[in-house]
Amino acid sequence: MNTVQVEDVGDLKELAEKYYPEVVEFRRYFHMHPEISKREFNTQKKIIEILGTLKELDIRKAGGTGVIADLKGGKPGKTIAIRADIDALAIDDECGKPYQSQNPGACHACGHDGHISMLLGVAKILYEVRDKIKGNIRFIFQPSEEEVSDGSGADAIIKDGGLDGVDAVIGAHLWQPLKIGTVGISSGPMMGASDEFEISIEGKAGHASMPQQTIDSILTASEVVVALNTIVGRDVDPMKQAVVSVGVFNSGRVYNAIAGKAVLKGTIRTLDEEIRKQVFIHIKKIVEHISEMTGAHCHIKKNVCTYVVDNDPQVTDIVLKAGREIIGDKAHPINPFMSSEDFSYYLQKIPGCFIFVGVGNREKGIIYPQHHPKYDIDEKALCYGMEVMSNAALKLLEKF
The missing domain is CATH 3.40.630.10 (Zn peptidases)
Structure with missing residues (x-):
């Protein structure tokens, strides 16, 4: 050619x-x-x-x-x-x-x-x-x-x-x-860094008519979801950018039973490495404090997807x-x-x-x-x- x-x-x-x-x-x-x-x-x-x-x-x-x-x-x-x-x-x-x-x-x-x-x-x-x-x-x-x-x-x-x-x-x-x-x-x-997080909340299962005998994992996880939405508005410098989104909420299979476990999965997006670290620290703090308040046990895992x-x-x-x-x-x-x-x-x-x-x-x-x-x-x-x-x-x- x-x-x-x-x-x-x-x-x-x-x-x-x-x-x-x-x-x-x-x-x-x-x-x-x-x-x-x-x-x-x-x-x-x-x-x-x-x-x-x-x-x-x-x-x-x-x-x-x-x-x-x-x-x-x-x-x-x-x-x-x-x-x-x-x-x-x-x-x-x-x-x-x-x-x-x-x-x-x-x-x-x-x-x-x-x-x-x-x-x-x-x-x-x-x-x-x-x-x-x-x-x-x-x-x-x-x-x-x-x-x-x-x-x-x-x-x-x-x-x-x-x-x-x-x-x-x-x-x-x-x-x-x-x-x-x-x-x-x-x-x-x-483009933002992307981190995947997974939160497992272990409560105590039981009959829906006797909540006093249980530790409600769905209620605990729900409080976590609401609290996570405060991070960007209250814990991140307003001159910086971040996103925290929960995309998965799995728990329970029976309508008249309180579930003993709930799993949340979501993503963190940031344009700054320091903010990236801070956001996960706040997620961890929120999950641990709410779990302690309700008597549940929690496990938090982060997976780095992109920079x-x-x-x-x-x-x-x-x-x-x-x-x-x-x-x-x-x-x-x-x-x-x-x-x-x-x-x-x-x-x-x-x-x-x-x-x-x-x-x-x-x-x-x-x-x-x-x-x-x-x-x-x-x-x-x-x-x-x-x-x-x-x-x-x-x-x-x-x-x-």
Whole structure:
């Protein structure tokens, strides 16, 4: 294949337009054939098949069901990694389009089908200009971003050598709250750390007509739920941000019996490590004090899911300028979100930047948020994403 010289961003735009129809087909294929975390076997096979047409890529399986592909540039230099997550959510697809999921109980309702496809497009674009690249590009197709409680896909990639020799990493997320044609690129904390907590409360079971002989685990757990909602409003600095949400309350099976055990599960989201520590301390204090008051016993467990996505200032500055070369001031800083991302694992190891590509388009009915069964995207976003990510990777190799 003859390579194309990159004289200006117009060349990248031309290549993105060239591959756009193919990338749309990739996206629709992956949307029709979603696979949930740690089961992305067909997805992995398809990615390798597509990348295999680019003969000079060094391709290998990594992180279980992930893929890593290395592109060596024509000139020596640094190595920049670009990451896409590849897993789907364990929900049914209700998008109502011809490319609706054919796998019951699995749906790309977070845009990862688009992430895979954009990165495949970026690989094709940069492959064409490889002789002009000063350095190397690593393409990381990461499994298991959605389900990290039993092991992060990012952590698995890192343990498999995914960041070995890499100087910086970038990634992109298709994002419904942002309008089509815009890209959010901000320095500093961008997405919240996520911690999972589980509270087990042991009371004393008994007959509902004789509560004096029992220790009511449901009542105790209910008081805990109410009290947990005071943490953000009364224990966290009002100039800081935090979220404490209980998503699971399991107890009892019989209507006329007082349950002896209750289990609560929930999440903590923070943008600051000190606040993160403080919130869990307050949770522990509340649970222990209420349990002591009611006579119940308690056990509290915390599981770290992700860290804060904290974009490196130098990398972000280069990426923002690269984005503005493509779409002008429609590449702009945005406020952080409390959603979490295991891209944060990479940022614990090397500098990087995570950006948000707008997919929202009310005129086309693209109004449903991430994780909604009817979630869909304006596919033109794939082109914007390819252009910005390709230019960002090249600019990082030049300037970082």
